Amino acid sequence: MALKLYPIGIQTFERIRKENLLYIDKTGYVYRMTHTSGKHFFLSRPRRFGKSLLVSTLESYFKADKELFRGLQIENMEREWTEYPVVHFDFSGGKHQDAGQLRRYIGYMLEEEERRFGIECDAVDENVRLENLITSIYEKEGRQVVVLIDEYDAPLLDVAHQDGQLAILRDVMRNFYSPLKKCERMLRFVFITGITKFSQVSIFSELNNITNISMDNEYAGICGITREELLTQMTADVDELARKLSVGREAAVRLLTENYDGYHFAWPSPDVFNPYSLLNCFSRQKVAGYWFATGTPTFLIEMMRKFGTVPSGIGGVQAKESSFDAPTESMSSIMPLLYQSGYLTIKDYDPQLGLYTLDIPNKEIRIGLYDSLLPNYMETAADEGRVAIAHMSTFINRGDINGALELLKSFLEAVPYCDNTLYEGHYQQMLYLIFALLTDYDIQVEQRTAKGRIDIVLETKTHIYIMELKFDKTAEEALAQINTARYADAFVLKGKKIVKVGINFCVKEERNITEWLTQE
Structure with a gap:
C-alpha cells in the first residue's frame, strides 16, 4: 500500500485535499461544533498542534466546498452545505512588533479582506473598519458572516513578561476585537484559536457568550x-x-x-x-x-525566570480547574502557561478533591525542556555538558554507575561558575538537569514514596538507581537516608537490580561531587 505524502508545514485544508496528502479526519468535530446552540468558540492548544489546519477546515466548510470533504466523516452528516462569507485573520505574522507595527499589520489584514469583498472604508481605527467590514458583507451578501481568528495571542506572547509593553499591545488588540459583540446578530459563527488566555482582551471580557471548548471532553481530540x-x-x-x-x-x-x-x-x-x-x-x-x-519560545523561558521556576519543580504538580483559566497577565504561578504551551499535560483527576495532576507529557518534551534550561546552570559550558551527558549514558547502559559519576566529576571540574551561583539550590538543580537529560531511561526527580521523597530515580532496562544528594555533608549520610527511609521497598516488585547511590556535592569550595557510595 502506497503511503500518502505528509503535509509537513502545510496548514491549508484545501491544498492537503487537492494534493491528496495525508489528512487525519477531524470533520466530525467540525460538524458537532457548527451545529450546537453556541456560535462563538475559543480553543487553546500548544503551538504546532493543528489549530491553523482546523481553522482552514472550518473556512472550507463554511464556503460549502463540498468536494473537498468527499470521503470524510462530515459527508454523511451534512445535508445542506449552506455557503457563508468567511473573514479570516491570522495573527501568527504579528510577532515581535511594537504598537505601531501591530496596528499596521492589522490594517493590512483588514485591507486584504476589504479588497476581497469589494468594500471601501476611509476609517483609520481598526475597530471601525472591522465593524464596517462585517456590516458591509452582511448587507452585500445577504447572509450572516463567519469570522475566523487564528493565533489571536501571537502578538502578546513575546511581551507576556513585560507588563508595560503587554498593556500597550493589549489595548490595540482590545480595540480591534471590540465590534464582535456589537455585530452579534450579523455573525453566523466565530472561532478563535490561541495558546493562552489574556482575560483583559475584549474577546474574553466583553464577548461574554464565547464558549471555551479547550477542556471539554467532547473536543479533547479535536487537534493532535x-x-x-x-x-x-x-x-x-x-x-x-x-x-x-x-x-x-x-x-x-x-x-x-x-x-x-x-x-x-x-x-x-x-x-x-x-x-x-x-x-x-x-x-x-x-x-x-x-x-x-523549531525552538523554545523566548517568552516561556523569560516567564520561567520571572516566576523562579526550577527544573525539579516543573512536573508532578496538582491544580484546581480554576487555575487553568487563570489570565496570563495576572497568574500567580507559571503552571497555567506551562500547561497551555504544551510542556505540562493532565495525567490524572481526583473528582472528590477537584484536583488535576499535571506532568510532562513525554520524553521529547522532557529532554527538550530540560535541555533548553541547561544554559541557565552551566553558562558557557552547556554544549560540553551535552557531550558529557551522552557519554554518561554509555556508562549507565553498561551498568557502570561509578564510571558515569567519574565522568561527571571530571566534567564539572571544568565548568565555569559565578559568585551568584554559590548556593546549594543552583547545583542541586544543575544535577537534576544532568540526570534528567540522560536518554533512553526513565528518570524521576523528587519522586514521592510513603517514606519521603527520593532525589533521583534512574531506571534502565536492567537496573534501578536510587540516588540521594547531600551538599557539604557526606556520602555516608546520603546512603543512610536511603536505607533509613527504605526507599528501595517501592521498587522491589519490578524485578530489576536495585543500586543505592549516596552522593555528596561540595558547594563552598570545590563546586563538584567530592564522593559517592554505592550499595546493592
Whole structure:
C-alpha cells in the first residue's frame, strides 16, 4: 500500500485535499461544533498542534466546498452545505512588533479582506473598519458572516513578561476585537484559536457568550492525533516505520508513545500525540525531537525566570480547574502557561478533591525542556555538558554507575561558575538537569514514596538507581537516608537490580561531587 505524502508545514485544508496528502479526519468535530446552540468558540492548544489546519477546515466548510470533504466523516452528516462569507485573520505574522507595527499589520489584514469583498472604508481605527467590514458583507451578501481568528495571542506572547509593553499591545488588540459583540446578530459563527488566555482582551471580557471548548471532553481530540487515529488511519505508516527501524510493530508503537504521546486536554481524554513530531517522524523515518527543534519560545523561558521556576519543580504538580483559566497577565504561578504551551499535560483527576495532576507529557518534551534550561546552570559550558551527558549514558547502559559519576566529576571540574551561583539550590538543580537529560531511561526527580521523597530515580532496562544528594555533608549520610527511609521497598516488585547511590556535592569550595557510595 502506497503511503500518502505528509503535509509537513502545510496548514491549508484545501491544498492537503487537492494534493491528496495525508489528512487525519477531524470533520466530525467540525460538524458537532457548527451545529450546537453556541456560535462563538475559543480553543487553546500548544503551538504546532493543528489549530491553523482546523481553522482552514472550518473556512472550507463554511464556503460549502463540498468536494473537498468527499470521503470524510462530515459527508454523511451534512445535508445542506449552506455557503457563508468567511473573514479570516491570522495573527501568527504579528510577532515581535511594537504598537505601531501591530496596528499596521492589522490594517493590512483588514485591507486584504476589504479588497476581497469589494468594500471601501476611509476609517483609520481598526475597530471601525472591522465593524464596517462585517456590516458591509452582511448587507452585500445577504447572509450572516463567519469570522475566523487564528493565533489571536501571537502578538502578546513575546511581551507576556513585560507588563508595560503587554498593556500597550493589549489595548490595540482590545480595540480591534471590540465590534464582535456589537455585530452579534450579523455573525453566523466565530472561532478563535490561541495558546493562552489574556482575560483583559475584549474577546474574553466583553464577548461574554464565547464558549471555551479547550477542556471539554467532547473536543479533547479535536487537534493532535489520537491513539485510535494513529492505529487506524495511520496503520500503514506505523508498519513502514517499524520496517525502517528493524523492530516489530508493537515496538514501533511503544517508541512513538514514549516520545510523542501523553497529552490530555480534558479528563477523561483520549491519548493525544503531538502531530508535528509524529508526522516528521514518519516522514524522516527517525525518532527525534522535532517539536523542540523549531525552538523554545523566548517568552516561556523569560516567564520561567520571572516566576523562579526550577527544573525539579516543573512536573508532578496538582491544580484546581480554576487555575487553568487563570489570565496570563495576572497568574500567580507559571503552571497555567506551562500547561497551555504544551510542556505540562493532565495525567490524572481526583473528582472528590477537584484536583488535576499535571506532568510532562513525554520524553521529547522532557529532554527538550530540560535541555533548553541547561544554559541557565552551566553558562558557557552547556554544549560540553551535552557531550558529557551522552557519554554518561554509555556508562549507565553498561551498568557502570561509578564510571558515569567519574565522568561527571571530571566534567564539572571544568565548568565555569559565578559568585551568584554559590548556593546549594543552583547545583542541586544543575544535577537534576544532568540526570534528567540522560536518554533512553526513565528518570524521576523528587519522586514521592510513603517514606519521603527520593532525589533521583534512574531506571534502565536492567537496573534501578536510587540516588540521594547531600551538599557539604557526606556520602555516608546520603546512603543512610536511603536505607533509613527504605526507599528501595517501592521498587522491589519490578524485578530489576536495585543500586543505592549516596552522593555528596561540595558547594563552598570545590563546586563538584567530592564522593559517592554505592550499595546493592
